[in-house]
Amino acid sequence: MATAELVLGLLHDGPAHGYDVKRGHDAWFPDSRPLAFGQVYTTLARLERDELVEVVDRGSEGGPERTVYALTAMGREHLANWLAEPIQPALGPVDELVRKVVATIRTGEDATAFLARQRSSHLRRIRELKAATPDDDSSSRLVRDYLAMHLDADLRWLDSTLDRITQQKEISR
Numbered sequence: 001m002a003t004a005e006l007v008l009g010l011l012h013d014g015p016a017h018g019y020d021v022k023r024g025h026d027a028w029f030p031d032s033r034p035l036a037f038g039q040v041y042t043t044l045a046r047l048e049r050d051e052l053v054e055v056v057d058r059g060s061e062g063g064p065e066r067t068v069y070a071l072t073a074m075g076r077e078h079l080a081n082w083l084a085e086p087i088q089p090a091l092g093p094v095d096e097l098v099r100k101v102v103a104t105i106r107t108g109e110d111a112t113a114f115l116a117r118q119r120s121s122h123l124r125r126i127r128e129l130k131a132a133t134p135d136d137d138s139s140s141r142l143v144r145d146y147l148a149m150h151l152d153a154d155l156r157w158l159d160s161t162l163d164r165i166t167q168q169k170e171i172s173r
Helices: 003-010 018-028 037-049 073-084 096-106 111-131 138-171
Strands: 053-059 066-071
Touching: 003 018, 003 037, 003 073, 018 037, 018 066, 018 138, 037 053, 037 066, 066 073, 096 111, 096 138, 111 138
Parallel strands: none
Antiparallel strands: 053 066
């Protein structure tokens, strides 16, 4: 994940402190893993070192000290360049689902039962994503649609895999 560029995107609309960056990320991606505070502050420190963000205020307002960061001109340019570049389609690492299915088959475990359990898990998650209450932020709906469509593609792969396993069992009889 391009955490640094996401942090730059979160600072696009104006200065913010780490807590606001984390809260903004978690609002943008409500159905994904929350961004860890440690990762936020480490990323902000690297971005400051690389002169992509700058500290514009340090204050405590009666609580813990809060450092407020803002994009620099270089940071805005870096963000614009990142947003302009398409990403490469995933061709490399094999997803954990594929690894687990292959391991189940290769170890002689009941792949049919595993595929059925996995299919149920995927269907349950798709229902959760579709049932999530829509909010005013249409980008949250886009994230949920993306996740549901990827799960749907996984379901098609699971069904195809089950068909292959079933055919191989029939051939070997």
